[in-house]
Every structure is written in C-alpha cells, then in structure tokens.
Amino acid sequence: MEAVRTIPDMELVANLRSGSRMEESVKAIYRNYFDGLCWYVMNNSGSRQDAEDIFQEVVVSFIELVQKDKFRGESSIKTFLFSLNRHTWLNELKRRGRALAREEKFEKGQPGTEMDVSHLIAGREAKEQVMQLVSQLGENCQKILIMFYYDNLSIKEMLESLNYENEQVVRNKKYKCLKQLELMITQNPALKEQLKNLLHE
Amino acid sequence: MNNSTNDMSEKLVKYLDGELAGAEKEDIERQLAADPALQEELETLKLAREAVRSYGLQKQVAGIHRQMMNEAQAPVRNIGSTRRIIRYSMSIAAGIFIIFLGITTYNYLTISANKLFNDNYRPYELPTNRDMTNLAISPVEKAYREKNYAEVIRLAGINDSLPVKENFLLAMSYLELKDDSKAITNFKKVIIANESEATNVRKEEAEYYLSLTYLRSKDYDHALELMNKIQDNPNHLYHEKITGNLVTKIKRLR
Numbered sequence: 001m002e003a004v005r006t007i008p009d010m011e012l013v014a015n016l017r018s019g020s021r022m023e024e025s026v027k028a029i030y031r032n033y034f035d036g037l038c039w040y041v042m043n044n045s046g047s048r049q050d051a052e053d054i055f056q057e058v059v060v061s062f063i064e065l066v067q068k069d070k071f072r073g074e075s076s077i078k079t080f081l082f083s084l085n086r087h088t089w090l091n092e093l094k095r096r097g098r099a100l101a102r103e104e105k106f107e108k109g110q111p112g113t114e115m116d117v118s119h120l121i122a123g124r125e126a127k128e129q130v131m132q133l134v135s136q137l138g139e140n141c142q143k144i145l146i147m148f149y150y151d152n153l154s155i156k157e158m159l160e161s162l163n164y165e166n167e168q169v170v171r172n173k174k175y176k177c178l179k180q181l182e183l184m185i186t187q188n189p190a191l192k193e194q195l196k197n198l199l200h201e
Numbered sequence: 202m203n204n205s206t207n208d209m210s211e212k213l214v215k216y217l218d219g220e221l222a223g224a225e226k227e228d229i230e231r232q233l234a235a236d237p238a239l240q241e242e243l244e245t246l247k248l249a250r251e252a253v254r255s256y257g258l259q260k261q262v263a264g265i266h267r268q269m270m271n272e273a274q275a276p277v278r279n280i281g282s283t284r285r286i287i288r289y290s291m292s293i294a295a296g297i298f299i300i301f302l303g304i305t306t307y308n309y310l311t312i313s314a315n316k317l318f319n320d321n322y323r324p325y326e327l328p329t330n331r332d333m334t335n336l337a338i339s340p341v342e343k344a345y346r347e348k349n350y351a352e353v354i355r356l357a358g359i360n361d362s363l364p365v366k367e368n369f370l371l372a373m374s375y376l377e378l379k380d381d382s383k384a385i386t387n388f389k390k391v392i393i394a395n396e397s398e399a400t401n402v403r404k405e406e407a408e409y410y411l412s413l414t415y416l417r418s419k420d421y422d423h424a425l426e427l428m429n430k431i432q433d434n435p436n437h438l439y440h441e442k443i444t445g446n447l448v449t450k451i452k453r454l455r
Contacts, residue, residue: 026262030269053328056266060259127255134256138399142256143436149250150257175214181249182242192248199251 006032009077016066019152029059033078037085046089054092058084060127126198129191133184141177148174213239217246260436268441317450318417321442325373325406341367350374365394369403376410381418385411405431409439421455 007015007028015025037058038051046054061084065071071080134142144162147153155167155174164170185192209232215221216229233239327346341360344352353374357363363371372387388411395404408427415424428443428451 022261023265026265027269030265034269049326052266052270056262059266060262063258063262064255127259130252130255131259134252135401139401139404141399142401145253146257146260146436149253150261175211178214178246178249179210181252182245185245185248185252192245195248195252199248199255 010073012077013066013071013073016063017069019067026059026063029062029077029081030055033081036078037082040082040085041089044089045093050089050092054085054089057088061088126194129194130198133191134181136184137177137181140173141180144170144174145177145181209239210242213243213246217243217250264436264438264441267438271441312450312454314416314419314421314454317447317454318413321416321447322413324377325410327370339364339367341370345370345374348377350377354378365391365400365402368394369407372407373410376414381414384414385418388414405438408437409442412443416451419454421451425451425455 007025012025012028015021034055037055038048041051041054042048058081062071062077062081075083134145137145144158147158147161148155155170158174159167159170162170164173185195212221212225212229216226221229233243327342338346341353341356341363344350344356351374353370357367357371357374360367368387369391372384372391375381375384375387388407391403391407392411394400395402395407408431412424412427412431415421415427425448428448431437431439431443432448434440
C-alpha cells in the first residue's frame with residue numbers, strides 16, 4: 001500500500017503555487033477532503049457521481065485561485081474548499097433548473113471569501129470552452145504546448161521525449177502550434193472575451 | 202503572411218517566453234508601445250498560453266481524479282483493524298493459507314477473457330455536469346444517456362454523416378449489446394477520423410474501449426498493442442486503467 005505522508009496546509013499551498021510536487025499535493029487534497037465534502041452534494045439532491053464531478057471542479061478552481069494568489073491562507077483549506085464546493089454545486093443546481101430554495105441563503109461569515117469564490121465559478125462555461133479549444137489542436141501540438149507552458153520543460157528536455165531531429169525543429173513546431181491556437185482565438189471574438197475574463201482575472 | 206510579419210511574430214513569441222534580452226527586448230517593447238495591432242497580437246498570444254496552462258491543469262487533475270476515485274472504490278483498509286486481523290489470523294494461519302492457496306489456484310485456472318473484461322469494464326458515462334439547459338442534446342446522445350442502445354444504433358443508421366462523438370456512442374452501444382465486431386469497426390472509425398483531422402474527440406476513450414473489446418473477442422495481440430500504447434503515454438486519459446497486472450494476465454491468456 002502506498003505510504004501517505006500528511007502535508008501541512010502551508011506546504012500544500014506552496015506546492016500548488018509553485019507547481020512542484022503537484023501530483024502528490026492534489027492527491028493529498030483528495031485524501032484529506034473528498035470524503036468530508038462529498039456528503040454535501042449527496043445530501044442536496046446530488047448523486048455520488050455528481051459529488052465526484054463537483055469535487056474535481058473544486059480542486060481545479062482551488063489550484064487556480066492559489067496560483068493567482070487569491071487564496072493566502074486567510075481561512076483553512078478545509079473551510080475554503082467547503083465554500084467552493086457549496087457554490088459550485090448550487091450553481092450546478094441552478095443550471096439544471098432546480099435550485100434548492102433553502103440553500104439560496106448562504107451560510108454566514110467569510111464574505112470576502114464568498115465573493116472571490118462566486119466570481120471564479122462564474123467562469124465555468126469558459127473553462128469548458130478552454131478544454132474544447134485546446135482539444136481542437138492536433139495531439140502533437142497539445143503535447144508540445146503542454147510540455148513547454150504547463151510542465152515548464154526546456155526545449156532540450158522536450159527533445160529528449162519527442163521524436164524530432166533537433167532543438168530548432170521543436171522550437172519551430174512549438175511556435176507554429178502557439179500561432180495556430182492564437183489564430184483560433186482571434187477568429188472567435190466572443191470566445192476571446194470569455195477567455196480574457198477567465199484567464200486574466 | 203510575409204517574412205517580416207513572420208519574423209515579428211517569432212520575436213513576439215520569444216518575448217512572451219522571456220527569451221529576449223538587452224537591445225532586442227528594448228526594441229520590441231518600443232514597437233509594442235507604438236503599435237496597437239502588435240499589442241493585440243501579444244495579448245492573444247498570452248491568452249493562448251494561459252489556455253494551454255488551464256487545459257494542462259484540468260487534464261492533470263482529471264487524471265488524478267480518476268485514480269483517486271478508483272482508490273476510493275477499493276475496499277477501505279483500516280490500519281488498526283488490519284493489525285487486529287493479522288494477529289487473529291496468525292492463530293489460524295494454516296487454515297487461511299490453504300484457503301488462499303485454493304482461491305489463487307482457482308483464479309489462475311479460471312482466468313478468461315470474459316472475466317478480465319468484466320473485471321475491467323465500466324460503462325462509459327457521458328459527463329453529467331455540462332450545461333444541460335443550454336446545450337442541445339442530440340437524439341443519439343439522449344438515447345445513450347437513457348441506456349437505450351438499440352435506439353442509438355437505429356438512429357445512427359439513419360444518419361449519413363454521424364459526428365465523431367456520436368460514432369463513439371454507437372461503438373459503445375454495440376459493445377454494450379455484445380456485438381464486438383461492429384464495436385471494433387466503429388471504434389476504429391473514431392480513431393481514424395481523429396487521426397485524419399488531427400483532433401482528439403473521444404479518441405482516447407475509443408482506444409481504451411477498443412482494447413477491451415479486443416480482449417473480449419480474444420484478439421490478445423491487438424488488445425496488448427493498444428494497452429501498451431496507453432501505458433506508455435502518462436497523459437492518456439486511461440493511463441491509470443491499464444495496470445501491469447492486467448497486461449500480465451492478458452499475456453498469460455495468449
């Protein structure tokens with residue numbers, strides 16, 4: 001059985017912010033908080049599958065907030081995730097057209113946190129559009145751009161795991177892929193606006 | 202696009218990547234300050250970069266999510282009770298050993314393609330958290346959500362230009378109805394359509410379920426070929442599903 005080390009909140013946040021030991025940190029979030037939060041969805045008209053989907057969204061939102069420096073440890077991770085989880089699920093219920101009247105009134109406290117959370121979740125559709133947008137690139141382009149801009153690998157490191165002749169070819173390919181994505185955004189002004197709201201917040 | 206525009210775009214990307222310094226950097230910053238179109242291009246490039254980062258994060262979390270949900274579904278092992286069980290089991294070690302040996306032998310002798318398939322197969326479920334109110338759901342998708350696989354096949358049969366997504370649902374429906382040969386044909390169509398268009402629409406899903414279909418049809422070589430491909434790609438949606446244990450068992454069946 002995999003040995004699991006408990007990661008303190010501060011260390012977890014620092015890892016997520018820097019992007020180092022990401023997998024270990026995300027797993028820690030799941031191990032520490034999933035069981036405690038899934039009941040909320042399941043007790044409010046949701047299925048286990050809903051609870052899982054919502055938690056996945058919550059984790060992505062939390063990491064993005066941390067990386068944008070919008071979570072600075074004012075509350076515990078648990079409290080913050082609970083708030084994100086509740087907002088995300090209530091939004092989903094509203095989208096499904098059967099919001100629970102009794103849940104309309106949010107719990108007291110942490111008004112600042114609630115505002116930030118609501119604001120972030122307003123960009124959910126845009127996030128789905130990001131997924132669709134980048135998915136439209138070829139597999140190679142996705143791989144190259146993720147390696148460079150998400151995994152922060154150097155061109156040299158990329159060459160080691162890609163089937164290209166030399167670094168210049170990788171560099172050219174990366175350039176063309178980014179330009180292709182840029183063109184796709186330029187050609188869709190509505191999407192561009194949504195991306196601005198989502199990504200530059 | 203002419204060469205000078207190309208050169209400028211390349212410089213802009215280098216600037217975005219933080220690869221320009223000194224005079225080159227100052228030069229492009231001067232041009233940026235004077236040229237709104239160039240500023241707009243840089244702004245869009247930044248959006249493209251951020252979109253990739255957001256996509257990368259969502260994909261990574263999705264991968265870990267699947268892994269953790271599988272872990273959550275496994276029997277919960279409580280360390281304290283495990284110790285107690287071990288202590289207790291020591292007293293009847295011989296008995297347990299015999300039972301264990303019996304079960305292991307039984308499993309070994311009864312491994313079959315169908316059993317492996319059933320152990321690993323989970324029906325594909327369409328995402329439930331989409332904006333169901335704003336997105337039109339096609340009749341094929343609706344029938345699939347309702348698990349009306351025969352209807353999916355009927356509807357797909359009257360559509361001459363079936364979208365790739367729905368072609369995948371058609372393949373899944375054949376798989377559900379145990380028509381492996383047609384499932385294989387349609388999974389292949391999904392993969393080929395993606396490869397010819399350089400897209401990734403249900404391609405990884407099709408690869409995974411095609412490998413399981415090959416397994417059930419006892420075409421172990423093709424199943425292993427696909428599973429090895431999925432295993433070798435840590436970014437593959439189903440990377441975590443293809444365990445070493447599964448591959449070993451299939452090799453034993455060959």
